[in-house]
Amino acid sequence: MRIGLILFGILCLGFISSNVWAGKAACHDPFYGMCYGIFHTCPAGCPTFCEVDCRLCKPYCACDKPGAVCQDPRFIGGDGIMFYFHGKKDKDFCLVSDSEVHINAHFIGKRGKKGRDFTWVQSIGILFSSHQLYIGAKRVSQWQESVNNMLIQLDGEEIMVLAGEGKTWLSPETGLIIQQQVDTNRVKVKVEGLFEIAAGVVPITSEESRVHGYDVTEDNCFAHLELNFKFDSPSKRVDGVLGQTYKPSYRSRVKMAAAMPVMGRAEKFASSHLFATDCAVSNFELKNEVAQDGVPFSVECQSGYGGKGIVCRR
Template sequence: MNDICRILFYSVLVSGNKVRAGKAACHDPMYGSCYGIRHNCPDGCPRLCEVDCRLCKPYCACDKPGAVCQDPRFIGTDGIMFYFHGKKDKDFCLVSDSEIHINAHFIGKRSKKGRDFTWVQSIGILFGPHQFYLGARTVAKWHESTENMLIQLNGEEEILIPTVQGKTWQSPETGLTIERLADTNKVKIKVEGLFEIVTRVVPITSEESRVHGYDVTEEDCFAHLELNFKFESVSKAVDGVLGQTYRPTYQSRVKMAAPMPVMGEGVKFASSHLFATDCVVSKFRLKKEDNEDGAPLRIECGSSNSGKGILCKR
């Protein structure tokens, strides 16, 4: 039984510059003394949190190992937090191993200090001969009740899942399952024996923009992904911005005493596009039986007709 339970209730009320905390609850009846009790979200994640049913305490999903959130803020499997800014409108390898490769597309704005504020807008996952896209749509004003997530498998039409918590979509031939963890903007993606990813689409709020100096306008709320990765089988050679932290021999090189510990070496993690495996640290290998004609896997990516996502076709 999974001790970490999903959000049951969520609300945000803004009055001036004050944000009333969202609430979350355990909804696993196996934990009777905690079941249904609502908790205020912690200060670190006042808008969105989850509850550990076993401990009956709220926590920030972005503080768990395997998390990628905010201006990308990573939590490695060693529990050490670091930032990787990359560059806006560029793609970077998050995880690369022999059976899985995950790139992220960054969006952002140039800061007054000369660096880019960046956020993960979408991810491209290669597993076997398949390619999976999940991204946040470009939206001006945020409405939590509106689905702002775009999902595709192998460059086909958009995958539409009923906007009801608990609904699932399955692809038996690929082993892929997608489950809604909220009515909108939060899903769990799973391929049995390989990976599980919980992802949310969230905006930059006016308060966040004011505090951090993002200077976000009403034309674009910079909707982006917050991600929690879990891998069931990766090799000792796994690499990538996050993937390297899964190696048994990994030792963090970030300066923990710094106010913002930053992971550098962006060049070696850079990819030419969202489904490219050409980053310096790439480990992904397409098996011959998965590539019938033996030719290199070619995937072309471009903007969708609506301008709200990226379409990729082999």
């Protein structure tokens, strides 16, 4: 595999900062001198982790910004409108499909007492150029914040980012940058000119289980991803559960008056596996790398790590 460069220190991925300790966040971009280094208390909606918009010098919850995919899964589209998409447990769905990037999500969950699956996004598979990036939450029974429960793979090989805020892994060949936001379980991933993704692994807490009736037991806390996406220049053809909301012509069809506005037609976004581009709304144009003999290589994907994650190899 290509060798990533481990960088020590902070590599700026934009104007958004992360927290230094639980419940506090600061701007770390010196370009915003009036805000730089000032600590803020996180909002009530995300009391343990938040980010700061250095331009506005205000803390915010990533799950409340456009491009968010959090909770059961609760989306905030590129148009700023909130909706839910439940999908189906143990199935894969296309979140974003454009000519240069394709993102699928694997849903986990359990059957609720009323017959509906409670679902969460356990992992995402990102295709860009000829590369495949996996970001997923490991299966966890008893949650410990100090333990890294996130698995990241590039083209089938695990990426190890050193623990600690600001520690960064860089792959010059692919343009991929991965930066730790805190010691464990939260990273920011970026490919210049394509996308920036904030990803965190979180559990279902006992309080959440009680309030929502998830009935989560001690053998599995259903660790899952909280995500926030940014796309540099989505095309007018971009599609997917989230991607379609970035179209200039998009008009939301969810019933906003409903207590839980749900986007249906899950079959439209269904994919055969995490790195498949066979959903009905696919727009991705695979750019095959060519071997020295001029023959394009192929990539095969299968379950890995005891069923935890996807391994793709040339």
